[in-house]
Amino acid sequence: MKDDRLSAIRHYLFEKTSASIHEIAEAVGASLPTVRRDLLTLETEGAVRRTHGGARIADSAGIEAAFEVREQTCIAAKRAIGLAAYTDLSPDMSVFLDAGTTVLQVARRIRMNPLPLSVFTNCLAVAQVLTDIRDVSVTLLGGRLRSRNASVLGALAERMLEQLWFDQLFLGASTIGDDGCTYTMDEDEARLNETMITRAARQVTRLDERLDLITDDSLAAPWLDKLAQAGCQTRTVSLDPEEAAEQGEDAA
Amino acid sequence: MKDDRLSAIRHYLFEKTSASIHEIAEAVGASLPTVRRDLLTLETEGAVRRTHGGARIADSAGIEAAFEVREQTCIAAKRAIGLAAYTDLSPDMSVFLDAGTTVLQVARRIRMNPLPLSVFTNCLAVAQVLTDIRDVSVTLLGGRLRSRNASVLGALAERMLEQLWFDQLFLGASTIGDDGCTYTMDEDEARLNETMITRAARQVTRLDERLDLITDDSLAAPWLDKLAQAGCQTRTVSLDPEEAAEQGEDAA
DNA sequence: CAGATAACGATCAATGTCAATCAGAAATTT
DNA sequence: AAATTTCTGATTGACATTGATCGTTATCTG
Numbered sequence: 001m002k003d004d005r006l007s008a009i010r011h012y013l014f015e016k017t018s019a020s021i022h023e024i025a026e027a028v029g030a031s032l033p034t035v036r037r038d039l040l041t042l043e044t045e046g047a048v049r050r051t052h053g054g055a056r057i058a059d060s061a062g063i064e065a066a067f068e069v070r071e072q073t074c075i076a077a078k079r080a081i082g083l084a085a086y087t088d089l090s091p092d093m094s095v096f097l098d099a100g101t102t103v104l105q106v107a108r109r110i111r112m113n114p115l116p117l118s119v120f121t122n123c124l125a126v127a128q129v130l131t132d133i134r135d136v137s138v139t140l141l142g143g144r145l146r147s148r149n150a151s152v153l154g155a156l157a158e159r160m161l162e163q164l165w166f167d168q169l170f171l172g173a174s175t176i177g178d179d180g181c182t183y184t185m186d187e188d189e190a191r192l193n194e195t196m197i198t199r200a201a202r203q204v205t206r207l208d209e210r211l212d213l214i215t216d217d218s219l220a221a222p223w224l225d226k227l228a229q230a231g232c233q234t235r236t237v238s239l240d241p242e243e244a245a246e247q248g249e250d251a252a
Numbered sequence: 253m254k255d256d257r258l259s260a261i262r263h264y265l266f267e268k269t270s271a272s273i274h275e276i277a278e279a280v281g282a283s284l285p286t287v288r289r290d291l292l293t294l295e296t297e298g299a300v301r302r303t304h305g306g307a308r309i310a311d312s313a314g315i316e317a318a319f320e321v322r323e324q325t326c327i328a329a330k331r332a333i334g335l336a337a338y339t340d341l342s343p344d345m346s347v348f349l350d351a352g353t354t355v356l357q358v359a360r361r362i363r364m365n366p367l368p369l370s371v372f373t374n375c376l377a378v379a380q381v382l383t384d385i386r387d388v389s390v391t392l393l394g395g396r397l398r399s400r401n402a403s404v405l406g407a408l409a410e411r412m413l414e415q416l417w418f419d420q421l422f423l424g425a426s427t428i429g430d431d432g433c434t435y436t437m438d439e440d441e442a443r444l445n446e447t448m449i450t451r452a453a454r455q456v457t458r459l460d461e462r463l464d465l466i467t468d469d470s471l472a473a474p475w476l477d478k479l480a481q482a483g484c485q486t487r488t489v490s491l492d493p494e495e496a497a498e499q500g501e502d503a504a
Numbered sequence: 505c506a507g508a509t510a511a512c513g514a515t516c517a518a519t520g521t522c523a524a525t526c527a528g529a530a531a532t533t534t
Numbered sequence: 535a536a537a538t539t540t541c542t543g544a545t546t547g548a549c550a551t552t553g554a555t556c557g558t559t560a561t562c563t564g
Binding site for chain 2: 001002003004060062063079108112124127128129130131132137138139140141142143144145147150152154156157159160163
Binding site for chain 3: 021
């Protein structure tokens with residue numbers, strides 16, 4: 001399928017930064033002319049920059065590709081977490097969805113089986129997923145745009161958050177650190193998350209058993225204290241064996 | 253019977269993200285033409301996005317789809333207006349971009365030829381276009397999400413706007429009424445625009461000669477007064493003959 | 505500077521997919 | 535119970551996509 005191939009080429013180029021036509025053709029299992037055509041379409045989309053004998057990833061497309069890659073890592077675990085979180089929802093609740101690929105799965109689940117909700121979020125991707133759903137009103141936090149995870153941050157966001165109140169907060173594991181424990185939380189994000197917790201009547205943070213990198217993250221310890229102090233109960237979702245198997249090294 | 257199959261296809265696509273027609277047909281136990289018909293209905297509902305050989309889940313059906321149809325009407329005029337507005341920009345300005353397809357062209361122009369800017373907007377599409385551009389900081393207004401034009405509205409947005417200040421305001425013609433003069437402004441949007449004007453040091457509203465529907469719109473008169481009172485100068489951009497010709501009946 | 509090599513673009517045959525029509529089956533209505 | 539409506543499945547022609555080939559152009563090297 002063409003769409004899958006385009007996506008594969010983009011992800012491959014994101015990994016390698018640049019590659020030759022032959023390399024791409026072998027990677028995606030297509031012929032050379034097809035790869036050329038695909039690179040043409042990707043170039044018109046602005047995703048890649050074509051060179052003689054190969055192609056490079058476009059600078060502007062890097063963030064987007066990185067987001068897609070992060071979204072696909074541990075996808076089964078994230079979906080399972082999303083389902084578990086979804087079951088906690090009741091009609092006419094007001095919930096806050098944090099920015100992150102794991103929480104995004106909760107949003108997708110809501111889109112799949114809608115129920116009347118008041119949703120607050122600081123993530124543009126979450127807002128997009130939840131647009132145009134009956135009985136789901138979405139309120140987006142304002143603030144400085146952070147392209148890395150399509151979220152808003154900053155003093156404006158915190159001030160706006162202080163005017164809100166919600167029944168339940170879904171603080172994604174990505175906030176603490178997922179996708180290979182390379183994620184370091186910045187100051188603004190930490191403060192915003194702190195404010196979130198103060199505004200939530202009940203906090204739920206789900207920790208997958210395989211995301212044990214919390215112990216690796218120096219920022220995790222104070223957060224765990226904060227969450228425990230706020231009365232957070234950590235739960236574990238179990239993955240089906242084949243789902244866990246097909247993830248393999250993603251745990252990293 | 254049919255509803256069950258539609259639901260099954262939706263769930264299957266939700267799990268797999270994308271799948272081929274054959275795959276879906278086998279999964280739900282139906283023939284290929286039936287699957288095609290089902291995908292057609294699901295596409296009109298906005299649940300899936302059909303591709304050649306298969307279909308994908310519609311992640312952000314609302315924003316892009318709602319915009320794309322309107323974005324193509326009077327595209328040449330909007331581009332010309334966007335270029336004219338772009339020339340008014342100077343480095344290190346702080347500007348506000350309103351929600352609308354015309355203003356979106358200004359954002360696209362900025363992305364093509366970036367310059368250091370502080371951009372404020374209440375439009376998710378504008379924010380997306382301007383993400384990850386060097387020296388362009390984007391601040392998004394918060395508030396209740398309005399799916400029609402991917403913007404935020406409401407008291408929260410107004411309150412946030414009152415904390416901001418910008419040199420120049422691009423209040424799109426779409427705010428007053430474009431795309432066939434069927435657009436009626438709602439109360440929240442009117443109040444938000446009013447607040448915008450009070451926060452702008454200089455307001456620029458561009459009116460295309462062909463968008464004469466202002467005289468048809470009862471809401472236009474008070475707005476014109478307001479704009480004139482604020483010192484707005486209305487200008488006209490001239491379209492190249494062929495560009496005007498290729499638009500034809502779009503004027504409506 | 506010139507030859508050689510590789511890549512690019514275009515064209516063509518082949519495969520697969522899409523859309524529309526038609527016949528049959530199932531469900532609902534009368 | 536009969537008839538109408540709706541839905542399903544198959545077929546056909548049109549279209550898109552893919553892969554191979556060829557002529558041209560660009561790049562590399564001696």
